[in-house]
Amino acid sequence: MYGGLPYGGIEVICGPMFSGKSEELIRRLRLSIIARQRVQIFKPSIDDRYADDEVVSHSDLRLAAHPLSNSDQLLPRLRNRTAVVGLDETQFFDEGIVEVVESLANRGLRVIVAGLDLDYRGRPFHPMPAIMALAETVQKNQAVCMVCGAGASRSQRLAGYSGSQVEVGSSERYEARCRRHFEPEEELQLSFLRTRDSILKVPTKLPSPAVKPPSD
Numbered sequence: 001m002y003g004g005l006p007y008g009g010i011e012v013i014c015g016p017m018f019s020g021k022s023e024e025l026i027r028r029l030r031l032s033i034i035a036r037q038r039v040q041i042f043k044p045s046i047d048d049r050y051a052d053d054e055v056v057s058h059s060d061l062r063l064a065a066h067p068l069s070n071s072d073q074l075l076p077r078l079r080n081r082t083a084v085v086g087l088d089e090t091q092f093f094d095e096g097i098v099e100v101v102e103s104l105a106n107r108g109l110r111v112i113v114a115g116l117d118l119d120y121r122g123r124p125f126h127p128m129p130a131i132m133a134l135a136e137t138v139q140k141n142q143a144v145c146m147v148c149g150a151g152a153s154r155s156q157r158l159a160g161y162s163g164s165q166v167e168v169g170s171s172e173r174y175e176a177r178c179r180r181h182f183e184p185e186e187e188l189q190l191s192f193l194r195t196r197d198s199i200l201k202v203p204t205k206l207p208s209p210a211v212k213p214p215s216d
């Protein structure tokens with residue numbers, strides 16, 4: 001049974017870092033556990049920030065989870081009587097997870113998917129957009145902007161640049177920001193280069209060669 005109906009479905013919980021996605025995932029799964037539904041939780045093993053075999057929120061709520069290195073590993077680990085499947089940090093799964101989630105819902109399971117909708121550049125974080133499109137419900141959480149206190153929809157990376165979309169880290173590397181105070185990485189890089197060049201007095205244009213007086 002899903003939401004009182006005899007078929008499955010997909011629920012997405014998305015938003016930036018610190019917006020309570022894992023808290024909300026754990027809350028929904030705990031209610032299912034209280035109702036004696038069989039629950040299984042999966043997460044990509046790339047996310048080893050706090051614990052390999054647990055989903056952990058920034059406020060330290062925890063639930064046991066199976067770490068997977070690939071979306072192909074999910075279906076073989078699914079138990080017969082599982083009614084509810086939870087996924088955390090879903091943005092770090094490969095694209096194959098979209099089909100897996102859809103097939104679980106088509107089999108009658110309730111699938112709760114938590115993940116970042118945007119990366120640190122403020123761009124859609126695949127495979128979340130495809131799962132959001134297929135889902136029955138999508139909840140977009142906001143955190144609190146660390147600059148002005150408004151609702152925060154973006155994850156600001158604070159230092160360092162690897163050029164990779166996959167960068168696992170927490171409060172020492174990221175903070176929540178609103179649209180107005182979010183500075184995408186490219187802009188940070190440019191402003192760093194401009195500041196460096198002005199300190200080093202690197203000319204932005206090459207000086208024109210000295211004009212020699214014509215010799216008679």
Ligand code: ADP
Binds near residue numbers: 023058175
């Ligand atoms: P997510 O999974 O979305 O990253 P979590 O569920 O792990 O979020 O953590 C949410 C918790 O993070 C909040 O309840 C709060 O205790 C903490 N937190 C830290 N920084 C912020 C912030 N800027 N805005 C809101 N909550 C924050």
Ligand code: MG
Binds near residue numbers: 056058088089
């Ligand atoms: Mg989380």
